[in-house]
Amino acid sequence: MIDKREVSAPERELHLIKEYTGRDLGMIAVSVDDWNKDLSPWSAPPIYGKEGFGSGADETLSWVLNNVIFKQDSEKNDIRRYILGGYSLAGLFAIYSAYRTNVFEGIVAASPSVWFPGFLEYAKENEIFADYIYLSLGDKEERAKNKILASVGNNIRELAAYYNTVTDVTLEWNEGNHFTEPDVRMAKGFAKLITEISPTLF
Numbered sequence: 244m245i246d247k248r249e250v251s252a253p254e255r256e257l258h259l260i261k262e263y264t265g266r267d268l269g270m271i272a273v274s275v276d277d278w279n280k281d282l283s284p285w286s287a288p289p290i291y292g293k294e295g296f297g298s299g300a301d302e303t304l305s306w307v308l309n310n311v312i313f314k315q316d317s318e319k320n321d322i323r324r325y326i327l328g329g330y331s332l333a334g335l336f337a338i339y340s341a342y343r344t345n346v347f348e349g350i351v352a353a354s355p356s357v358w359f360p361g362f363l364e365y366a367k368e369n370e371i372f373a374d375y376i377y378l379s380l381g382d383k384e385e386r387a388k389n390k391i392l393a394s395v396g397n398n399i400r401e402l403a404a405y406y407n408t409v410t411d412v413t414l415e416w417n418e419g420n421h422f423t424e425p426d427v428r429m430a431k432g433f434a435k436l437i438t439e440i441s442p443t444l445f
Contacts, residue, residue: 244272244273244274244275244282244303244327244328244329244333244336244337245272245273245274245275245329245333246274246275246278246333247274247275247276249274250272250274252272252425252426253270253272255426255430256270256426256429256430256433257270259426259427259430259431259434260430260433260434260437263430263431263434263438264434264437264438266437266438268437271311271315273307273311275303275333277297277299278332278333279294279295279296279297279332280296280297280298280299281297281299281300281302281303282299282300282303282329282332282333282335282336283296283297283298283299283300283332283335283336283359284298284300284301284335284336284339284359284362284365285298285300285361286298287359287360287361288360290358290389290391290392291389296359300336300339300340301343303336304336304339304340304343304344308344308346312325312346324348325346325347325348325349326347326348326349326350326351326375326433326436326437327340327341327347327349327350327351328350328351328352328353328429328432328433329351329352329353329355330353330354330355330425330428330429331353331354331355331356331421331425332355332356332359334351334352334353334354334355334356335352335355335356335357335359335362337350337351337352337355338350338352338355338357338366338371338376339362339365341371341372341373341376342365342366342369342370342371342372344372345372345373347372347373348373348374348375349373349374349375349376349377349436350373350375350376350377351377351429351432351433351436352376352377352378352379352432353378353379353425353428353429353431353432354379354380354381354384354421354425354428355378355380355399356395357395357398357399357402358391358392358393358394358395358398360391362398363398363401363402366402366405367405371406371409371410373410374410374411375410375411375412375413375436376406376410376411376412376413377412377413377415377432377435377436378399378402378403378406378412378413378414378415379414379415379416379417379428379431379432380395380396380399380414380415380416380417381416381417381418381419381420381421381423381428382416382417382418382419383418383419383420383423384396384420384421385397387421399414400414413435415431415432415435
């Protein structure tokens with residue numbers, strides 16, 4: 244899942260993933276029009292500025308499943324195996340999607356917005372279907388001046404500890420803040436799931 248302004252990002256990520264894994268892979272990138280609405284699991288007030296968060300994640304996921312995943316499987320006449328990934332709020336969307344469908348075997352959530360109000364509680368109270376979860380965060384992200392954003396560090400630690408009891412999880416720390424090398428962080432996550440967690444995924 245990508246912002247519509249980041250159309251070149253998937254190409255960079257795919258190049259890095261192939262470099263890290265030595266494999267020829269396919270990537271499907273889906274852009275969203277309204278980042279805060281289309282990727283949010285439920286409505287929430289603004290954390291800064293005036294723009295709050297919508298509740299469009301279920302609708303977005305439904306579109307992805309019906310117009311991308313199921314269509315891809317039908318055209319290829321077989322069943323593909325998928326990893327869903329995203330950065331920032333798209334990372335939160337990826338995790339949330341693993342609670343709504345069992346289509347994705349793995350989830351890559353780099354610098355995910357797990358500070359999102361109510362998400363930690365939701366994650367612990369519902370069943371997650373993905374077999375592999377990769378989480379990563381920049382080591383400076385929890386130093387944000389905004390208290391809600393600063394909760395991301397403790398929340399991701401708590402989330403990883405919980406997932407360790409129900410699925411296969413990796414939590415990796417990176418140098419830098421939220422905006423440091425997002426394509427590298429995403430590629431590392433995909434490569435980890437593809438080659439190190441389970442070589443038989445693909």
